[in-house]
Amino acid sequence: MSKALFTLSTAVGQALRARGLLLATAESCTGGGVAQAVTEVNGSSAWFECGFVTYSNAAKSSMLGVPATLITAHGAVSEEVAAAMAQGTLAHSAAQVAISTTGIAGPTGGVPGKPVGTVCFGWAMGERVLTQRLVFAGDRQAVREQAVAHALQGLLLFIK
Template identity: 75%
Template sequence: MGDTLDKDALGRLAAEVGRALHSKGLLLATAESCTGGGAAQAVTDIAGSSGWFERGFVTYSNEAKSELLGVPAELIAQHGAVSEEVAAAMAAGAVAHSGAQVALSTTGIAGPGGAVPGKPVGTVCFGWSGPGGTRTERLVFGGDRRAVREQAVAHSLQGLLRFLV
């Protein structure tokens, strides 16, 4: 996919997500940290998204992850905010704290700073939660802050499509 995704490609991907959700009668919630609401923006750019998008949480701080999504502070302390464990709890929390049946989550280090041992800049953890359980994934993207965030938004939507199958 390269370091950036063009807006038309992201729009097509978001529309495909909408069709998949609509066909299954499901509502989506997003729980985003490093992407700052980018996934929610991508899906709400699609006309008719009110039929399949319920709400978005932008939980940039650890406190917001706990207060709005119910992510245990102990989990964050044990694994770090950028971890598959926290991504899973964010996605499950978005379902639990909304009227949606499925959710995606993103938490990562977009840069340019913030790297820690074992978690370089570009590290993003994803979560997808729904009636069938919760899945997670950890990837490291290249590029600058904008490129990391764009790639993370696209991957979160691509992963949701795979999760819905």
């Protein structure tokens, strides 16, 4: 893990701990990368609850309660599904704040309107949910690394 990502994960932990919040993650395209980044920080068990890696649509529905109809209507890579993943993470864990990622890391899988590099994020706390859709450049590893960093940076802004 890069020094920058470790520094970011440490800042996330400090912010969560200062607010008495537990984090949980729901990841698709990042494959557990957000959870891995935060658990690199010593003492993360004080503020990290759990992580769900829901790569398939069926897992998104069965583990997080994302309605299959929502996936059909908007696609797995959508802000709507990212929001439902984040809300489902809160419903299926003891955490008070959640991050979700769903996207197309590549090198294949892009479709019109959703090119390779498209990632949708969700952040949820209580009834408040924020989503964002970005398109990152680079190969599969670069897209995933950028998505992990953005998910954590977004969390810092979201909980302030």
